Amino acid sequence: xxxxxxxxxxxxxxxxxxxxxxxxxxxxxxxxxxxxxxxxxxxxxxxxxxxxxxxxxxxxxxxxxxxxxxxxxxxxxxxxxxxxxxxxxxxxxxxxxxxxxxxxxxxxxxxxxxxx
Amino acid sequence: xxxxxxxxxxxxxxxxxxxxxxxxxxxxxxxxxxxxxxxxxxxxxxxxxxxxxxxxxxxxxxxxxxxxxxxxxxxxxxxxxxxxxxxxxxxxxxxxxxxxxxxxxxxxxxxxxxxxx
Numbered sequence: 452x453x454x455x456x457x458x459x460x461x462x463x464x465x466x467x468x469x470x471x472x473x474x475x476x477x478x479x480x481x482x483x484x485x486x487x488x489x490x491x492x493x494x495x496x497x498x499x500x501x502x503x504x505x506x507x508x509x510x511x512x513x514x515x516x517x518x519x520x521x522x523x524x525x526x527x528x529x530x531x532x533x534x535x536x537x538x539x540x541x542x543x544x545x546x547x548x549x550x551x552x553x554x555x556x557x558x559x560x561x562x563x564x565x566x567x
Numbered sequence: 568x569x570x571x572x573x574x575x576x577x578x579x580x581x582x583x584x585x586x587x588x589x590x591x592x593x594x595x596x597x598x599x600x601x602x603x604x605x606x607x608x609x610x611x612x613x614x615x616x617x618x619x620x621x622x623x624x625x626x627x628x629x630x631x632x633x634x635x636x637x638x639x640x641x642x643x644x645x646x647x648x649x650x651x652x653x654x655x656x657x658x659x660x661x662x663x664x665x666x667x668x669x670x671x672x673x674x675x676x677x678x679x680x681x682x683x684x
Binding site for chain 1: 611612616671674675677
């Protein structure tokens with residue numbers, strides 16, 4: 452089945468540094484990728500939608516300059532958390548629309564970001 | 568705007584007993600409905616979906632859900648719960664309408680299922 456590989460699984464970084472999270476579609480072309488943020492014991496909050504070759508569409512309240520999304524190819528989308536602060540610590544999950552699967556979606560395994 | 572309500576933060580059930588996790592939705596037009604399961608520090612795993620056709624949908628690991636249009640519900644059920652079913656369950660909806668944002672899933676807040684041995 453369609454698989455999205457998300458890396459890293461977890462990362463610890465110092466305040467002020469940047470962290471890049473990658474999501475790769477392994478056996479299909481991900482035209483559209485969604486990026487979610489999940490706080491402990493809470494639901495998934497959609498941060499942005501990225502389409503290959505175009506600028507990402509950010510949800511209201513999400514800082515575009517802080518959460519940089521790049522979707523330069525059909526198999527790779529990245530989320531870069533710039534100048535990270537402790538309040539950015541969270542669980543980040545990507546998800547791709549899988550064409551030809553009757554409205555299927557596949558999710559990455561998530562990245563636990565801790566900013567110290 | 569579309570929305571999903573999962574009224575129970577937590578559901579406790581004894582192993583071997585039937586389980587139900589509730590979900591109601593609000594969407595313009597006909598809904599596409601999904602159930603996902605999440606284990607700690609992991610992504611979401613697909614359980615089942617309703618797109619069209621039979622209201623009773625059977626999915627992975629013995630789970631099933633019934634689409635009820637009049638009650639705008641899509642409750643998740645399993646006849647006999649296993650301890651390994653203990654996890655966080657999310658209901659999600661997508662509108663069938665086309666246009667910007669039409670692919671977006673809207674998730675409920677999640678229900679923690681605990682199956683007691």
